[in-house]
Amino acid sequence: MGMTRGQWLAGSVVMLGAVVGAAVSAPWAGQKFARPEQVAAEAKQGEHKRTCITLGGKRFEWNFPNPPFGTLSCSE
Numbered sequence: 001m002g003m004t005r006g007q008w009l010a011g012s013v014v015m016l017g018a019v020v021g022a023a024v025s026a027p028w029a030g031q032k033f034a035r036p037e038q039v040a041a042e043a044k045q046g047e048h049k050r051t052c053i054t055l056g057g058k059r060f061e062w063n064f065p066n067p068p069f070g071t072l073s074c075s076e
Contacts (some may be wrong), residue, residue, distance in 0.1 A: 033065050051075045 012046070052062045053072040067074045 036065070 050064075051059055052064045052067060052071045053059055055070055055072050057072075062068060062071075062074060
């Protein structure tokens with residue numbers, strides 16, 4: 001038995017979505033994040049400030065270990 005056109009189209013959309021999702025998330029795969037105890041120690045000192053860049057090119061300071069949604073990159 002073969003697949004219907006609808007099944008073939010649905011399968012193709014799923015595979016395309018998987019490929020696009022992998023391509024979009026690949027830059028984040030190598031990202032290093034700070035350990036929680038390191039963040040707590042640096043927060044007490046108040047010296048650690050990360051500079052992040054949004055997708056639109058705007059720069060801002062971010063004091064948390066995880067990058068906020070919509071950022072292109074953050075400094076270590």
